[in-house]
Amino acid sequence: GIQVEQSPPDLILQEGANSTLRCNFSDSVNNLQWFHQNPWGQLINLFYIPSRTKQNGRLSATTVATERYSLLYISSSQTTDSGVYFCAVDRGSNYQLIWGAGTKLIIKP
């Protein structure tokens, strides 16, 4: 089945820094989603981005489907950005999302 790998596994930054999180996937996909899991465990939809680039405030994401990767950019990090960032993909045929192991981000004040 399709494999999803995220890097780095852990990232510690000072408030105000910028970061780039990467998601590689092993086969073509129909859908790709980025999520933020906050310290309370809630999963928050960030982007639905099977291809191209989207921006939402300080966050943006780019998916290059032909090269099988997606990048999540966080600019001017805030402590509230702390948590685990997941990417998840599906190929459309059986409707399920395949998840990476996540990047744990800690933003220090």
Added chain:
Amino acid sequence: NAGVTQTPKFQVLKTGQSMTLQCAQDMNHNSMYWYRQDPGMGLRLIYYSASEGTTDKGEVPNGYNVSRLNKREFSLRLESAAPSQTSVYFCASRIHSNQPQHFGDGTRLSIL
């Protein structure tokens, strides 16, 4: 607009007890999903329902059953709980396969 609502939020069971986790969505979505998340991992699919009246196994279905009661509700049942089923359970829904999945807040289940 509640989105996806899961009940209960927390539960502690003894080994061998049974329990049903409830999920309801008010977005008129066709597909619904049950996932589990173990510590330090991403989510794994237990069962899904592509549309009302259908259910299918996911990656880790053993020890679970599901019921798609109607378009809004999708329940997950543990018939005889085991400590290995201690996890956080998430329900999700989406309108069709080319749209994002939306998640509930999770049910934290501990089995002693």
